Amino acid sequence: MKWRNLALLPLFAVIVLVQVLCSATDSIYYLTQLTMSAYYSLLIIGLCVLMGYAGQISMGHAGFFAIGGYLSAALTTRSLVAFQDHTLVRLLHAAGCLSAGQDIYGEPMLVVTPWAACVIAVLTAAVVALLLGIPVLKLKGHYLAMATLGFGIIIYRIVLASSYFGEADGISGVPGFTLLPGLSVNGEFSSRVENYYIAWGVLLLGMLLLRNLINSRAGRALRAIHGSIEAADAVGVDTARFKVYTFVLSAVFAALAGVLLTHYNGGIGPSEAGIMKSVRYVAIVAVGGMANLWGALIMGVVLNFLSLRGLFGSYDDAVFGLILILIMLFAPGGILTLRLGGLWERLRPKAKSGKEGAS
Amino acid sequence: MALLRLMQLGKRFGGLQAVNDVGFSLRQGVIKAVIGPNGAGKTTLFNLISGALAPTSGEIRFQGKTIQGLKPYRIAALGIARTFQNIKMFAGMTALENVMVGRHVQSGAGFVASMLRTPRSRREEVAIREKALELLDFLGIADCADIEATSLSFGQQRAVELARALALEPKLLLLDEPAAGLNIYETAEVGRLIARIRDLGVTILLVEHDMSLVMDISEEIVVLSFGEKIAEGLPAEIQNNPEVIKVYLGE
Numbered sequence: 345m346k347w348r349n350l351a352l353l354p355l356f357a358v359i360v361l362v363q364v365l366c367s368a369t370d371s372i373y374y375l376t377q378l379t380m381s382a383y384y385s386l387l388i389i390g391l392c393v394l395m396g397y398a399g400q401i402s403m404g405h406a407g408f409f410a411i412g413g414y415l416s417a418a419l420t421t422r423s424l425v426a427f428q429d430h431t432l433v434r435l436l437h438a439a440g441c442l443s444a445g446q447d448i449y450g451e452p453m454l455v456v457t458p459w460a461a462c463v464i465a466v467l468t469a470a471v472v473a474l475l476l477g478i479p480v481l482k483l484k485g486h487y488l489a490m491a492t493l494g495f496g497i498i499i500y501r502i503v504l505a506s507s508y509f510g511e512a513d514g515i516s517g518v519p520g521f522t523l524l525p526g527l528s529v530n531g532e533f534s535s536r537v538e539n540y541y542i543a544w545g546v547l548l549l550g551m552l553l554l555r556n557l558i559n560s561r562a563g564r565a566l567r568a569i570h571g572s573i574e575a576a577d578a579v580g581v582d583t584a585r586f587k588v589y590t591f592v593l594s595a596v597f598a599a600l601a602g603v604l605l606t607h608y609n610g611g612i613g614p615s616e617a618g619i620m621k622s623v624r625y626v627a628i629v630a631v632g633g634m635a636n637l638w639g640a641l642i643m644g645v646v647l648n649f650l651s652l653r654g655l656f657g658s659y660d661d662a663v664f665g666l667i668l669i670l671i672m673l674f675a676p677g678g679i680l681t682l683r684l685g686g687l688w689e690r691l692r693p694k695a696k697s698g699k700e701g702a703s
Numbered sequence: 704m705a706l707l708r709l710m711q712l713g714k715r716f717g718g719l720q721a722v723n724d725v726g727f728s729l730r731q732g733v734i735k736a737v738i739g740p741n742g743a744g745k746t747t748l749f750n751l752i753s754g755a756l757a758p759t760s761g762e763i764r765f766q767g768k769t770i771q772g773l774k775p776y777r778i779a780a781l782g783i784a785r786t787f788q789n790i791k792m793f794a795g796m797t798a799l800e801n802v803m804v805g806r807h808v809q810s811g812a813g814f815v816a817s818m819l820r821t822p823r824s825r826r827e828e829v830a831i832r833e834k835a836l837e838l839l840d841f842l843g844i845a846d847c848a849d850i851e852a853t854s855l856s857f858g859q860q861r862a863v864e865l866a867r868a869l870a871l872e873p874k875l876l877l878l879d880e881p882a883a884g885l886n887i888y889e890t891a892e893v894g895r896l897i898a899r900i901r902d903l904g905v906t907i908l909l910v911e912h913d914m915s916l917v918m919d920i921s922e923e924i925v926v927l928s929f930g931e932k933i934a935e936g937l938p939a940e941i942q943n944n945p946e947v948i949k950v951y952l953g954e
Binding site: 563572577635 | 753754755774775776779780784785787791792793794795796800803804805806807808810811812813814816817818819820824827828831867868870871
């Protein structure tokens with residue numbers, strides 16, 4: 345039990361192997377899509393805990409991704425020079441959260457530093473998730489799906505309508521995010537390998553935290569909510585509170601993914617906030633097998649990678665819709681169970697008859 | 704002092720008075736049964752005590768404190784555990800994990816401590832697991848620990864549910880038809896088990912249809928009919944009560 349997290353080691357080996365192979369075969373461009381896939385997968389494993397383990401659907405997670413991405417993009421690019429006498433801006437300045445510079449025309453610029461922007465963006469997503477979650481998580485099934493869908497639509501229309509968020513153009517020219525001295529999230533060609541490892545490092549860390557959660561007191565409580573809300577209540581689980589906490593946690597994962605991917609891409613556009621993105625994330629969690637973090641991670645990386653490589657062409661969203669239909673029809677337990685299906689059937693009766701023989 | 708005291712308790716669902724002016728009390732350390740024909744309001748009464756439903760009138764006192772209207776998880780935290788008439792397992796979790804959830808109130812690791820696996824949460828985790836294994840052992844299903852709970856037999860699931868309720872270390876245990884669906888041997892076994900649980904110092908209130916079990920193990924009996932209490936007393940008294948006989952057998 346102590347070494348449970350050693351299961352992450354083979355994944356680490358694969359990550360290194362892929363990088364070495366890509367570098368050796370001069371196909372380092374694959375690392376770009378793998379980096380982006382890792383960030384999307386960060387959102388997806390968070391959503392997996394909410395949907396698969398706690399049993400609460402969200403059709404609006406692209407909204408939290410967009411809150412993270414858009415806020416960090418806007419805060420690090422929109423100059424606050426015009427507001428520099430405002431108390432809030434002064435406070436930020438005094439706290440060292442602002443950096444001064446010049447724009448391309450030589451005009452003075454005053455923007456929020458990436459670290460401060462990241463904290464503000466993720467906290468905002470958490471607060472929004474809390475305020476949204478308290479009322480809507482009282483709903484179940486279709487009703488919860490519709491309420492979260494409504495939230496997703498609101499965020500999409502806000503970023504599309506607001507000039508602060510760049511309307512249909514989105515925000516570009518987002519600077520790099522220096523996590524630690526010498527370790528920067530940016531889209532520069534020279535730091536492609538570095539960024540690949542940053543993204544996968546963050547994803548592995550996220551995976552580690554969520555795996556710990558699932559096999560702990562809090563994780564068992566939220567899985568119990570999925571199993572039977574009355575029985576969870578009856579053993580003293582504050583089901584409403586645990587549902588909201590899980591919702592906030594998954595929103596934080598989504599927002600962080602949005603922040604990091606936006607710095608990596610150097611910008612963000614309204615399609616990241618779109619409903620089809622939320623549907624895609626739900627589809628990937630379903631393909632991965634719902635209550636299966638590994639399935640969510642693997643499918644998150646594979647399907648996003650294929651999509652980003654343009655394999656599905658203009659039919660991208662159609663393919664994800666089709667995947668959702670096929671999975672619901674033929675492999676409601678996720679695609680990993682489909683492949684192992686035959687093997688399971690052969691192993692299962694043996695194990696069972698062995699038990700009966702013993703008793 | 705009575706551990707549990709119901710006073711003029713009532714619950715109305717629209718035009719139906721499911722529980723009407725019911726009052727009785729439960730002394731510490733006894734096994735008390737609530738019996739009555741189908742639709743008498745027995746399960747509703749349990750849902751009122753456990754907080755799953757709020758009463759429309761009356762009062763419930765547990766250890767002298769008023770508890771009606773509290774959320775179920777708060778009532779559980781006070782030390783009232785329950786089982787369900789139609790077993791409610793946590794699907795997708797093993798028998799052991801099901802019982803471990805029962806330790807929720809007795810432990811405290813939150814989201815952050817759980818994710819970071821702090822030393823304190825690890826120690827707590829070990830204690831939770833030990834206690835849960837101990838309870839599975841007490842109920843004779845230790846070898847089912849790692850099997851998914853919903854794939855166990857009916858009788859084993861009842862035992863897991865009982866272990867989960869006991870994991871709470873309740874002062875009062877509400878058992879909703881613990882012998883439903885069991886054969887006579889299993890029913891006798893459940894009866895012995897309930898007596899053993901009482902011997903641990905847990906007060907038990909049970910709803911049951913199986914008269915042999917009720918007469919066998921309970922020290923006191925309350926009879927409900929159409930939501931009203933029609934009799935209360937010792938098993939021998941209840942068996943000879945003309946009102947009760949009329950309700951059960953007709954005139």
